[in-house]
Amino acid sequence: MAKNQSAGAAPGQSKKLRSHAAAMAKLTPFPRISFIVYIILCVVALLPWLCIYNTDIPGIEIKVSGWNAFFCGLTGKLTTPGGIFGNMDTFNYFAPDACKPLALYGLLAYAFLIAALILNGVMLSKKAQVLHLPAAVLGIGAAIFSVLGFSAADSVNNSNILVEYCQSNPACSVESYAIFTAIILLVAVIFNVIGAVKFFKAQSLLK
Amino acid sequence: MKKFLSLLLAVLLCFSCFGCGKGKAKDYVLTEDTFFLLMTNMQYYPEQYLDSTLEFDCFTYALTDVNDQTYICGVRKSSSEYGCTCGRDTIIGFVLESAEPLPEPRNQSADNGDKTWVHLTGKLKSAEKTEITIHAYRNDGTIDPDRNEVISFLSFEVASCDLIEDASGLQYYVIK
Numbered sequence: 001m002a003k004n005q006s007a008g009a010a011p012g013q014s015k016k017l018r019s020h021a022a023a024m025a026k027l028t029p030f031p032r033i034s035f036i037v038y039i040i041l042c043v044v045a046l047l048p049w050l051c052i053y054n055t056d057i058p059g060i061e062i063k064v065s066g067w068n069a070f071f072c073g074l075t076g077k078l079t080t081p082g083g084i085f086g087n088m089d090t091f092n093y094f095a096p097d098a099c100k101p102l103a104l105y106g107l108l109a110y111a112f113l114i115a116a117l118i119l120n121g122v123m124l125s126k127k128a129q130v131l132h133l134p135a136a137v138l139g140i141g142a143a144i145f146s147v148l149g150f151s152a153a154d155s156v157n158n159s160n161i162l163v164e165y166c167q168s169n170p171a172c173s174v175e176s177y178a179i180f181t182a183i184i185l186l187v188a189v190i191f192n193v194i195g196a197v198k199f200f201k202a203q204s205l206l207k
Numbered sequence: 208m209k210k211f212l213s214l215l216l217a218v219l220l221c222f223s224c225f226g227c228g229k230g231k232a233k234d235y236v237l238t239e240d241t242f243f244l245l246m247t248n249m250q251y252y253p254e255q256y257l258d259s260t261l262e263f264d265c266f267t268y269a270l271t272d273v274n275d276q277t278y279i280c281g282v283r284k285s286s287s288e289y290g291c292t293c294g295r296d297t298i299i300g301f302v303l304e305s306a307e308p309l310p311e312p313r314n315q316s317a318d319n320g321d322k323t324w325v326h327l328t329g330k331l332k333s334a335e336k337t338e339i340t341i342h343a344y345r346n347d348g349t350i351d352p353d354r355n356e357v358i359s360f361l362s363f364e365v366a367s368c369d370l371i372e373d374a375s376g377l378q379y380y381v382i383k
Contacts, residue, residue, distance in 0.1 A: 079255060081248035082241065093251040 016205055023202035024129065030195035031123040034135065037188035038117040041181060045070070045113075049106060049178040050091055050098075050153040052161070056171040064088050064099075066181060069106025069149065078103060095159035102152040109145035109181065112138045116188070129199045136192035139185055146182035153178055237263035242283065243381040246299050253334035253361055260330055261363070264377050265300055266322035267312040272339050273355060278302045279309050280360060281327055284318075284380045299381070301363035302337050303327070310370055320379030324371035332362040 045066030054061040064072075068086025072078050078092040078099055092099040116138035123131040153176030166172035235256070237245050242263060249256050265281040272278070282300030303309055310323045336359040343354035371377070 079248075079252045081244045087244070089248055089251060 020202055020205045023198065023205060027129045027195055027198055027202065028127075030132065030191050030198070031120050031129070031135075034139075034188045034191040034195070035117065035120040035124050037184065037191065038113065038120055038139075041113055041184055041188065042117070044181055044184055045110065046085060047177040047180060048086070049149055049176055049181075050102060050156060051175050051177075052166065052172055053175045054166070054169075054172050056169065060175075061172070062087050062090055064091055064102065064153075066106060066110060066149075066178065069103055070110035072099075073103035073105075073107025076103075090165070091156065091161070094161035094165055095156045098152050098155045098159065102149055105145045105149035105152055109142045109149055112142035112145060113185070116142060116192075120188075120192075129195060129202075132192045132196035132199055136189050136196055139189035139192055143182045143185040143189065146178050146185060150176050150178035150182065233258065234260040235262070237261065239376070239378055242378070243285065243299070246283075246285075246381075249331070249361065250299075250336075250359075253331055253336075256331055257334060258330075260328060260366075262326070262328045264324060264326050264371060264374075266320075266324045266374075266379075267303070267310055268298060268300070268315060268322075269312045270302075270339050270341060270358065272341055278337070278339055278360075279312070281325065281363065281365075283378065286382060297358070300360065301331075302339075302360045303365050304332060304362055305365035305368065307365075307368065309365070309368060320374060320377070322374075322379070324374035324377060326369045326371055327363070327365055327367070329364045329366040332364045334361070336361055 047065060048060060048063035049066050049069045051063035052061045053059070063086050065085040068083050068088055071085075072083065072088045077083075078088050078096075081087070081089050083089070088099060088103065091102075116135050119131050119135040119138065122128060123135065153174070156174045162168060162172055162174065235241075235245055246263075249261075263281075265283055268280045268282045270278045270280055279302075280298070280300050281303050282298040285297060285299035310325055313323050314321045339358045339360065340355050341358060342350045342352050343356045345351045
């Protein structure tokens with residue numbers, strides 16, 4: 001009955017609905033791609049947000065990964081040894097002023113990232129394309145805190161860690177790959193933003 | 208998808224319980240895998256170990272300072288400043304305090320694992336470090352009386368000390 005009414009009511013309205021449905025169909029890949037990028041970011045989080053790189057070894061001598069920063073921020077434990085995916089305790093001993101914000105930014109960045117991942121997952125399963133915009137906002141938040149984390153990691157250079165821990169060995173340097181998290185996040189955000197724009201355009205077709 | 212999200216949350220919850228370390232354990236048994244990690248952490252944050260009973264294997268080592276006072280230590284060879292494999296080699300461990308006589312160090316000048324190995328249990332005496340000033344070593348291994356260096360060790364109150372006959376499974380040189 002309703003179908004007959006809709007079919008027979010207004011050809012213009014029907015055309016709008018078809019255009020809207022077609023526009024919405026084009027949105028399908030966006031949450032899938034951004035979801036995959038967020039999954040990749042969960043793996044990228046194993047990269048060091050802070051590390052001592054030593055060409056004598058060669059390689060990373062000691063590190064704090066993105067996940068380590070996240071969990072240290074979550075638990076507030078910066079002095080316990082043998083943390084999963086990193087050793088915040090050593091860095092915290094030499095540079096506590098840098099490690100506290102690093103843990104905080106790690107916590108916030110990955111909290112935003114996980115929230116964005118979950119939103120994209122919900123979007124994917126429920127086809128709720130309206131969530132593109134909040135997912136993009138969360139992604140941008142995660143990227144901002146990743147950049148701040150990179151900045152906090154860089155400030156470890158101002159501590160005496162290279163002088164004391166590395167005995168001023170020129171082979172040692174403080175490095176951070178947190179910036180890669182921010183860059184990859186922007187890829188996810190771009191897909192969410194494009195998805196949001198296309199979604200609102202599709203919605204405007206109904207007006 | 209629901210299953211995936213549930214799994215993700217479960218994994219996060221599990222990790223959050225021990226994501227930043229195993230600091231909740233009251234007592235510590237230092238193994239070959241954790242010796243360096245825990246020993247360096249104890250040097251950094253001794254306060255959090257004061258109530259813990261510690262158990263570990265090490266070799267005895269006599270450190271004689273510039274005033275000819277001898278300290279018996281329980282150590283392993285390590286890299287400089289507890290962690291960097293880029294600096295000069297040094298030792299990591301504790302100054303031992305015991306009511307009973309401790310096994311004498313042996314073969315101390317040789318750079319190998321043929322030492323007096325012991326299994327110790329006990330506690331940190333305090334969070335204060337003992338600074339031992341010794342004459343520095345030249346690159347050829349001889350003592351340079353004109354230069355000094357300071358080694359800071361925590362003091363360890365020995366509750367029990369057992370001689371280890373076969374130390375073949377124990378690392379003379381520990382790194383992360």
